[in-house]
Amino acid sequence: MRAWQAPSVPEVPGNGPRPVVHDTAVGRPVDPTRGDDRAALYVCGITPYDATHLGHAATYLAFDTLGRAWRDAGFDVEYAQNTTDVDDPLLERAARDGVDWQELAASQIDLFRRDMEALRILPPDDYVAVTDEVERIAEAIAFLQETGYAYSVPTPDSEGDDLYFDVNRPTESWALGDESRLDRETMLTLSAERGGDPDRPGKRDPLDPLLWRAARAGEPSWETEVGPGRPGWHIECSVIAGDRLGLPITVQGGGSDLVFPHHEMSAGHAAALAHQPLANAYVHTGMIAYQGEKISKSLGNLVTVRGLLDDGADPRAIRLALLSHRYSDDWEWFDGELASATRRLATWDAWASGGAGHADDADDVVARLRARVADDLDTPGAVAAVDTAVAGGTRSTPALVDVVDALLGIRIG
Structure with missing residues (x-):
């Protein structure tokens, strides 16, 4: 998928120091390149159902800064980013507004590109739509079935069974809680708040994340070797990051609201697939509040990049x-x-x-x-x-x- 036009970046004589960044998994700054001269960055992209708000902009700006610092230090930088162009929030917004979900996604991705260009954010080398990777993701899930990491949960209202990841099956490079450093009660709470389904009957563990959603009436689905349906959220990033950048990547980046369950479960999937860690470091940006509440689409208290630009702001x-x-700080706009x-x-x-x-x-x-x-x-x-x-x-x-x-x-x- 097409990214956006790259800004010009001047060359400055000499090189800067090797950057260090705060690794959430160990709780301190580290040099995630570990002596390599290559740096591989994966940043989780948008679910394209609304305009780019300042929380998005701050996140992509932070990792743009990291990429610039790496390049200034002489690193060969490879950068991949996805866009989750099929997911429940997108489908729900399209149904609410009476529009085609694909048209909604395309329009919002285009808006995102224009906002990133205006802010002079360096584009990823690989900008990957999940809908272009469904077959590859299904292949990975089939492998997890064969190796015992995936299991079926009966789903009467679908054309097949949903597939879940067993978080308690040990892997060589991951155990539940290693990346997030959270206690189980907190993980259960966050799972329920952030797209998980801890109360789903039939799961081996309430924290087990969805790998594959079997086809339901009225929902988009693909015919694959694991049956008709569409991928779960976390496996998408595991597969795209591994395929585009190789594992372990140098940095897995995103907002702090992705620490759990998204980055935690993505790390588990990667370890089960490749028997390697997903990343050398997990780096997270803080949350931005406005009018006393965290900026979010669900709350509707958005300050958008496009709105500021349309009001005449210099990007x-x-x-x-x-x-x-x-x-990495939480702060208020x-x-x-x-x-x-x-x-x-x-x-x-x-x-x-x-x-x-x-x-x-x-x-x-x-x-x-x-x-x-x-x-x-x-x-x-x-x-x-x-x-x-x-x-x-x-x-x-x-x-x-x-x-x-x-x-x-x-x-x-």
Whole structure:
């Protein structure tokens, strides 16, 4: 599937430090490349049933920053992202609005592409629609059946049985709870809140996740070797990440609401399929609130990228506003955020085009910017370094302007 147009990224002389990022699984910053010169990034994509909100934008911006930092450090970066273009929320929205689910998905994916281009997010090398991978996912599920990791649950209202993953069957590289570090009670609660079905009769364990949903009347389905139906959520990412990038990938990324069950179960599926960990590190972005509640489609308290752009916002200012917060923190968007970022951007533009000041410490500013971004994507620290350079009279040399573009993705001047 087509991604979006890539922005130009200037080359800055030399290389930055090897980035470290916070690994949720171990609870501390790590270098996930483990000495390799290749970095493989997989970020879970959208379910395309509504506009790109600031929570989405902040997540993809965080991993855009990681990709930029890796490239600046000299890594060969491979990046894959999926889009879950068949899933219950999408089907429910299409039914509610009386539109074809495929047309709804296509329109929202196109909107997402335009938002990513406006924000100058580097596109994935592989942008993969789940609907294009159903046969391959079914093959993986058939293998899990053969090896005893998948089992059937009778489903009277379908053309066959649903298939589930046995979380208690040991694997070489995963055990339930290893990635999430959560207690069982919390996992049961989150499973019920985030697409699981812990109360489903017939399952061996309430936490067992769905691998394959047998065909139901009125729902899209595919004829496959495991019968008619469609994939469950978690297995999609396991298969796509493994096929496109090879296992283990360097970083599995997404919002913190994906820690459990999505990333936990994806890791279990990958271990059962390949007898290897899904990823060297699991990196998660914080949640953004608005008007006192987490921004979410279900709550409807959305601040959308498209809405801000349509109101005349400079996309660079949106990007700068998001970069002014630590990627892993939970924080709240206030209406003044954009105005503050717009003022800062105007100051940076004037500085970059002015040419006055002293250039003797410009190299030090470049080094500080690189150090801050490499230190667990400390973009607020990098923004502060630019502010300090502007206030201190440092001349905006071409290398300094280029490093702001290369690492922060903001072209000034």
